[in-house]
Amino acid sequence: MSVINGNALLRLKEWFFQYSGSFCHEDPLRKECIDLKISHTLKVCALIKDLAENLKLSEEETNLAEVIALFHDVGRFEQLMRYGTFLDAKSINHAELGVEILKEKKVFNGIDEKIQDIIFFSVSHHNRLELPEKEDAQRLFFGRMIRDADKLDIYAFSTNRFFQKDIPPNDPILLEVPDIPGISEEICRDILSGTIVKQKNLKSLNDLKLLIASWVYDINYERSFQIIHEKGYIEKIFSILPETENTRKIYSNIQKHLNEKCSIASK
16 A cells, blocks of 8 residues: 555544544543544644645545644644643644654554655644745645644634633633733734744733734645635634734734735636
8 A cells, every 4th residue: 555545544534533532531621622633633634625626636645635634633632641731832742742653653554655754744844833945845735735724723713712701711722821911012023023923922812813813924825815814814813802003013914915815816
């Protein structure tokens, strides 16, 4: 089995559900976190298939993209069980842990080594600040796909959760940042200057909202921009942010960038 055909994809899906299902937990919050990651994975799979269709990928290429999506967060389950957190800074890099698990359990035995390499690269780099500039074209192509699909579902999930009235203090699902007034000047400066915002610099839930909004500058594919525009994620995020001179500038810049990308995509 050198390629990922339909049977291989089915086998890998069965493995994922057996593995993720083994992390059942009695604690309600832990259970919610595990269920969320399974749900997130399935949504990212659907989104990456949407991107694949738009990019007119072959069936085998689409299967490869879906497998990458299926396993991109596989390290999250072990991370939560070991450390009780989804914060990599407080625990371990969940993407690298995921690759370790996949290799240790020999999940891709029988699959061509080149395909395995693309999977491992894409999984290990899906959460990096940025992808390396000089890299194999296939690695970068699928690496960009998973980064887009992952961000698209986080946009969907986070915009819904931001509007909840019963968000627990230091919510582990929202990176444990406190829901306090104000916005960090450092975060605003970074976004306005085009500097990539680092999670470790987040001081509040408002900072996290701005970070997620700024992801439009790290989106790669036309279809991804269209989805962000169609779903109104940026408008939703800024509707619950304090209106300041900085947030107005950031919103204007982001909308301009998004509209330009969508205009190019529609031509």
